[in-house]
Amino acid sequence: MKTDGEVWVYIQRQGQEIAEASLEIFSKGKDLAKQLAVPVAAVVLGDEVQQVAETMSRYGAHKVYLLQAPQFEQYTTLPQARAITRLVKQYQPAIFLLAATPQGRDLAPRLASALGVGLTADCTDLRIGTYADPKTKQKHANLLLQIRPAWGGNLIATIVNPETRPQMATVREGIMRLPEQQNSGTAEIITIQSGVSSEDLLPRIIGQRITERRVNLKQAKIIVSGGAGVGTKEKFHLIHQLARVLGAEVGATRAAVDAGFIDHDHQVGQTGTTVRPKLYIACGISGTIQHLAGMEESGKILAINTDAEAPIFSVAHYGIVGDLQDVIPALIRLYKAQRP
Amino acid sequence: MSYRIIVLAKQVPDTKAISSKAMNPDGTLNRSALPAIFNPEDLHALEAGLQLRERYGGIVTVITMGPPSAAEVLRESLYRGADEVILLTDRYFAGSDTLATSYILSRAISKTGHYDIILCGRQAIDGNTAQVGPQVAEKLGLPQITSVEEIVQIDSVKISAWKMVERGKELLEVPLPAVLTVVDTAGKPRPPSAKKIMRFKKAQAPGEATPEEAQALKDRGLLIREWNAEQIGADLSRCGVQGSPTKVQKIKKVVLKAKDIKQYAATDESLSQLLQELIQEHTFD
Numbered sequence: 001m002k003t004d005g006e007v008w009v010y011i012q013r014q015g016q017e018i019a020e021a022s023l024e025i026f027s028k029g030k031d032l033a034k035q036l037a038v039p040v041a042a043v044v045l046g047d048e049v050q051q052v053a054e055t056m057s058r059y060g061a062h063k064v065y066l067l068q069a070p071q072f073e074q075y076t077t078l079p080q081a082r083a084i085t086r087l088v089k090q091y092q093p094a095i096f097l098l099a100a101t102p103q104g105r106d107l108a109p110r111l112a113s114a115l116g117v118g119l120t121a122d123c124t125d126l127r128i129g130t131y132a133d134p135k136t137k138q139k140h141a142n143l144l145l146q147i148r149p150a151w152g153g154n155l156i157a158t159i160v161n162p163e164t165r166p167q168m169a170t171v172r173e174g175i176m177r178l179p180e181q182q183n184s185g186t187a188e189i190i191t192i193q194s195g196v197s198s199e200d201l202l203p204r205i206i207g208q209r210i211t212e213r214r215v216n217l218k219q220a221k222i223i224v225s226g227g228a229g230v231g232t233k234e235k236f237h238l239i240h241q242l243a244r245v246l247g248a249e250v251g252a253t254r255a256a257v258d259a260g261f262i263d264h265d266h267q268v269g270q271t272g273t274t275v276r277p278k279l280y281i282a283c284g285i286s287g288t289i290q291h292l293a294g295m296e297e298s299g300k301i302l303a304i305n306t307d308a309e310a311p312i313f314s315v316a317h318y319g320i321v322g323d324l325q326d327v328i329p330a331l332i333r334l335y336k337a338q339r340p
Numbered sequence: 341m342s343y344r345i346i347v348l349a350k351q352v353p354d355t356k357a358i359s360s361k362a363m364n365p366d367g368t369l370n371r372s373a374l375p376a377i378f379n380p381e382d383l384h385a386l387e388a389g390l391q392l393r394e395r396y397g398g399i400v401t402v403i404t405m406g407p408p409s410a411a412e413v414l415r416e417s418l419y420r421g422a423d424e425v426i427l428l429t430d431r432y433f434a435g436s437d438t439l440a441t442s443y444i445l446s447r448a449i450s451k452t453g454h455y456d457i458i459l460c461g462r463q464a465i466d467g468n469t470a471q472v473g474p475q476v477a478e479k480l481g482l483p484q485i486t487s488v489e490e491i492v493q494i495d496s497v498k499i500s501a502w503k504m505v506e507r508g509k510e511l512l513e514v515p516l517p518a519v520l521t522v523v524d525t526a527g528k529p530r531p532p533s534a535k536k537i538m539r540f541k542k543a544q545a546p547g548e549a550t551p552e553e554a555q556a557l558k559d560r561g562l563l564i565r566e567w568n569a570e571q572i573g574a575d576l577s578r579c580g581v582q583g584s585p586t587k588v589q590k591i592k593k594v595v596l597k598a599k600d601i602k603q604y605a606a607t608d609e610s611l612s613q614l615l616q617e618l619i620q621e622h623t624f625d
Contacts, residue, residue, distance in 0.1 A: 014507070019506075076512075077474075077483065077484055077486075078483055081478070101506055102486070102504055102505055103505065105471075105486070106484070106486045108471075109438065109469075109470070109473075109474035109475045109478070110474045110475070110478045112439065112471070112475065113442055113474065113475035113478035113479055114478050116439070117439075117585055118439060118584070118585030118586035119438065119439070119471060119586070121467070121468065121471055122469065129589075131587070131589050133587075145589060150467065155591050155592065155593055156591070156592040156593075157588055157590070158588070158589040158590040158592075159586050159587065160586070160589045161585050161586055163585055164585040204512070204513045204514075205512055206500060206511050206512070206513045207502075207511030208508065208509070208510050208511065209502075209508050209509045209511075210508040210509075222623075246624065270468070271468075278623055279618065279623045279624075299623075300618070300621075300623060302618075313601060316601050317600075317602065318602050318603075318604060318614060319601050319602070319604070320603075320604050320606055320614075321603070321606070323606070326606055327611070330606070330608060331611055334608060334611055335615055338612070338615055338619065339619065339624065
């Protein structure tokens, strides 16, 4: 089997703007390629997206596979899936990574199914390592170790695809660091002529409702988050008040969202946003493993809970056992006094 | 016009029920504390299928793959109004990853003959991969709409639906037959009907009953249809462990370690100390 194949990263974009999630994975892909001493390549599809290819060159791509056609400008499943399947068959990369965004999760399984290869969803880490087949005792070196939470986050599984290529994975947003852009790049840009056939199966986009995201949890330096323990929607105002005073974003657990205290855009955790603020204030949050998975890498965690045994305290740096109704107003008052 | 609607459902451990009570003292999961349930988003897929049948006419067939005990989700489907249910069970199916699972499901779907719409939940709560729907679509050569929030309409040749995308929603239209994966905002699942529970609670798959019981159930129309690898014409090398390119190298339990936590009392003096410390560390800058 070919072992010197390239590391590919699919670049998700909107117009000329590259999705941050794709850049994060690209920086990981670059590290993996370096370890394997193979080129890292960006796969870019769109109508007129030469500029995106050049940007990826400045981010350090050795190669950019550029597929341009009007049908690629707006993402739809089948035209892109078919073109990329052909591309993979032709160039046989060793590793192919995509963002675990709604788009990446629409596209990646389609590709894996067409190529008959393994795919690991929603990885939180990727490494290069060795796998010994327990039956054949055969050792596979330089494999992609795909690390992801399983069982609702209670287990961390390391998955490998010893036999099939490319080794495919989608990677969760907000976990890897962004790469640095250089003033110039040296990527070889490979323009692929890719006619889109069977137009009849083209899904047509017949409407769009774009809701501007009002909540920017990923960029927030401080997040004040509330859980089911807040109690009611009315009491959830305390969370908003503290956030306003601290200049913080408001986060929430799935339980708080399900209870209708706040909408889903605010949800932190495995099915919400993964965050890494300087300070995460967890109010009335017991700390389910799903929630912890989304915030435990925060710089500092302050937990406020009436239950001293709540699992949230096991990841917290600071703990206050007490009632939010007393603690939050006191914090607001004291903060205002100390930081006029 | 009458539509053949296929719903793919999975039985899963209720990972959402994990609370501090389902955790062992060492921070690991107490699996026995988790009941097996109908995967929540698949229940929304069933609801979407039943609503389509009510609006346009048709037949709703629910298919699940799993051990004989997975017939429970099929009974639950019957309680809610499914017309037909099929259990895919075979020891050769065990250990299937999403690629092998989608192969087995696509073989079974092909065996049903005619179909217009295939519905399933976007993802199952045990794995959260969201892969099986698109992988089935690819195996059957069908278009897909993933993360559907609302099915708008169907006519004899096409279906349109609002899907969730990064920046909002998109209304997509694809030709039929098509695969749609739905999210949990797509229609609240109806509760089981008491009448149907009475009628179907004794329904069983052959694997759950003795041969004599199975015969008796069959006579009463309560034997759940069961297909094995041979019956769906599956290539065994593409099923189960053998047909699964992904291998688990290692499993690690998530153990929550207690950090050096600083406890502050809920008094003004103590809270002021905490704020001072955070300010000195430039946390608020």
